[in-house]
Amino acid sequence: MASPDFRDSFSRVLLHNNPGASATEPNLQAALAESVSNPGGLLRAGLVLSAAARHGLDSSRAEQLACALEYWHQASLILDDLPCMDDAERRRGLPCLHRTHGEATAVLAALALINRAYSLVQHAFSADSAEVRQTACDLVDHALGAAGILGGQAWDLRFGSATRAPREIGRIACRKTGALVWLALSLPLLSSGAWQEEQRSLRALSVYWALTYQGMDDLLDLAAVGRESGKTAGRDSALHRPNLSIAFGVPDARRRIERLLGQAELLVLALSSRNMKWTYLADWHERLFTSRYRLLIAA
């Protein structure tokens, strides 16, 4: 998703903030080095840096926020892949961290990334008012906690034994995928006036995007069984995990994605028409969703 140039330059940020130091126990150090040098699509970082460029957040603070979100994201993937969660084999084209370095080291590496991310966010907001810092702290607490990613994962694990109500699947997607997207949309704006004006629209966008993203991922999970892909495919059905394509059937799931794409597009157009600063959201929408969806249904 990220351009090669951006990937290259942001990789340096991920390495620079690596929580593993030279005195770190060698297994943990190796796991962290592998983790920070194999980033995914860098969607969350890209969103933060675009927002910062348009809304006047200086680049070193933006990089701290972007790196924190990628570390949290990476940690959540490491933990989701564990044998007690999804028991996945591959991630981002490599064997999962626990398969190469052992479960215990994978857990510790995830925790080290999580710990460093909190520190980066605090540094990014250190010169802000108490009110802004408080908002940042509360947004993070909510997005990562039982109401956000962790809670989403807990519902996800329970899904095998629960009723597959489509509305529930959507709620899980909002928590698991939407939480960090919401932080990526909101944190870089907290010290600008744009936050006060448009936080509801941004919140709605994070929901549309999370549902679209999850919907496309679920279509891919169904389609990719037996094909080469960067991560373990066909896990949703095998693990009785929530999958929108299984729940709705593929034609209905597609129509649902198209409706969500339309709603998100209307929203980003409305934002851009009120203020040109928001046009980066339309660019991201096209890049991340509309064009990806075209490729997906053409495949």
Next chain:
Amino acid sequence: MASPDFRDSFSRVLLHNNPGASATEPNLQAALAESVSNPGGLLRAGLVLSAAARHGLDSSRAEQLACALEYWHQASLILDDLPCMDDAERRRGLPCLHRTHGEATAVLAALALINRAYSLVQHAFSADSAEVRQTACDLVDHALGAAGILGGQAWDLRFGSATRAPREIGRIACRKTGALVWLALSLPLLSSGAWQEEQRSLRALSVYWALTYQGMDDLLDLAAVGRESGKTAGRDSALHRPNLSIAFGVPDARRRIERLLGQAELLVLALSSRNMKWTYLADWHERLFTSRYRLLIAA
């Protein structure tokens, strides 16, 4: 260790900040409820509240810090007990969280406690200067990260395959046990002048205490095999984990503990003689270590 009154009143703080809300997935909610309602000795909370009372930190901020340290401590125990770490059976008189609620839920509960703890510390320092906040953030990053608890646990796991140098065992104890003790001694003082004057002495005290605590725990682990105790006993030898009593032999391990007790005592007396505000450290030293050691060797 904590008096019944303190245990009772602080239990309300632990429950009040519980990251599990009514909408939390029921398994995760049950695991969190069990975790926050079964505190251990509350040593870290007790140290924070004593420091706050003597150095003028208001009680609501002190409670936030104390609760955060207990949550981090609790999370580290939940994770240490996992099958991929120590594979323990019991903790604080109950089956370990992963044995009652499953591994995945135990991991998520630990992460929810960790997440809430960061938020509590930020709230506690929200009205402080940027410099104080920065110091707090850096102390936490260091104490919990690869240089602190996580790193200590990584070395601990590696120990089975490494040389058993006693110095290394001490370093692991400083990281695993000392890190949160150091935060308990330092965080409540950051906004007082006492921090600038005595941070070196407090750092040394956290090291002496960590080594003494670990030494006594290691003696107990050896002695408690087959006896009723709150946690799984005899694990160190079974898992080839660092144990000072195994490394030095019991008589030498005892002499070492006695030497450390003496050094810590000299330090707390010197602090108290410079300023009466530090007498709480002598009280804690007596309560936590000297009297506990007398009981231990009398047993």
